[in-house]
Amino acid sequence: MLEGQLTFFGGTGKSGGVQVLFGKGNQALLFDFGVEHSSLLFPTQVTLYEPVNATPGRELRQFLLGGMTAPLMELYDPDRITELDAAAVRRAWGGRDFPHYDQIHLYIGHMHTDHMALLPFAHPDLPVYMSRDSHALFKGMVAGGHSLDTKAQITALDDLSIIDFGEFTVQIIEMDHNATGASGIIIDDGTHTIAYTGDWRRQGKRPERIDRFIELCRDKQIDVLITEGTRLTADPSSVPHQMTEETLLASFSDIVCEAEGLVYLQMSPRDLERMADMISIAAGKGRSIVMEASLAAIWYTAVSEGVTRLEGHPALDIPIQVIDASVPAHLNLPYEMISLEEVAGNKEKYLYFYKFPDLAHMIELEALGDLQGKSVFIQSDYSVKIEHPHLAKFLKAYGITGHALSNGGHAHPEALSDLIGRIAPKAVITLHSRFPESQNTRGVKAYDPVKGETVTVSSILETAASGVNS
């Protein structure tokens, strides 16, 4: 096949799990390597309480036999699939044939589980590309035990780098999302251009990154735009706007300022920028920072690797202490340790980066020392909400005030339409969405791929031009 074509292995009509293979000649690029949120199994995510996990050591077999990841055996670590029945894997895809390429490259847009869960199971020879900040974060996640490591060869790329695969080039463009290092791509095969946004939002700290992506796409005259559509619903006009990151951080600052007892903070450590901002805001209010050990390991490792987004950030110079009871035997951290008793005795002095389900810590922290009934708990874009029955029970038992400070990582439906209208591609594909048909494309023709479909770029454009699939 000399003509560029796309195969859709995941993310069609579902949230998360975008797996699209672009191929031309003997070269191909798979973009993103996660599992859809609504799959039979969701990969272990430390933020989820008792998820229905794959069996440790058999994860890849189960993802493949469940039709949850591309059935291209050359992508995977052979040690993880010894004696796996390839015919049974093909059956999960209805016995369909897929294109073959001599060399597949993998690009991972960001470090959320629904985009990178398969990375630990990648073939040792698979060339993997990601942004520098995604790479630093991945190393942190491995150090903190939040992801298994990979044997694959990772190339970390500077923002706006262009990789030339011969048949086509790929440019990496950093975006704004609640995973540090998130980036989109533009593929150019000399005949057609395809842009993929990855996950993105405008309510973050850097909406200008989205404008820059739009401008780069306009310059390239994109043929096919692939965007996420997570926040689309059956009626997108009723979707509420979310607060900006600036407003969220100002509220955080107010809550910390007014708190009389201990401040518990539960947030996603994959958003290193928010973590940095909250560290420096709390320190500015006179609070010392204490962390659960795996969060401290992620922070230490990622910033030691070098996070470009955090260059010169004041948080890098703020001391971190680690709750000694949370440190597993194998973990070596260069930070000072602190006991639960010490924190309990001086509740007004600390902000605790806490990790669910360490609720038992709260018993000691609240029962000991003084200032009973004065602590606050902040949940900031974390999957365990303050209404979660286990958490709510503890907050009630100790008279702790709960606060939810979240703005999500995904674009509002109006922002989606605005992006599509301004890029004005010949065709748009909405992935990572349960309601792709709700997308207001501002007159741009939509193409709705089905899972497992392979289609040439030119036939997507012909279908769009004929208006059949709009």
Ligand SMILES: [Zn+2]
């Ligand atoms: Zn996602």
Ligand SMILES: [Zn+2]
């Ligand atoms: Zn994401």
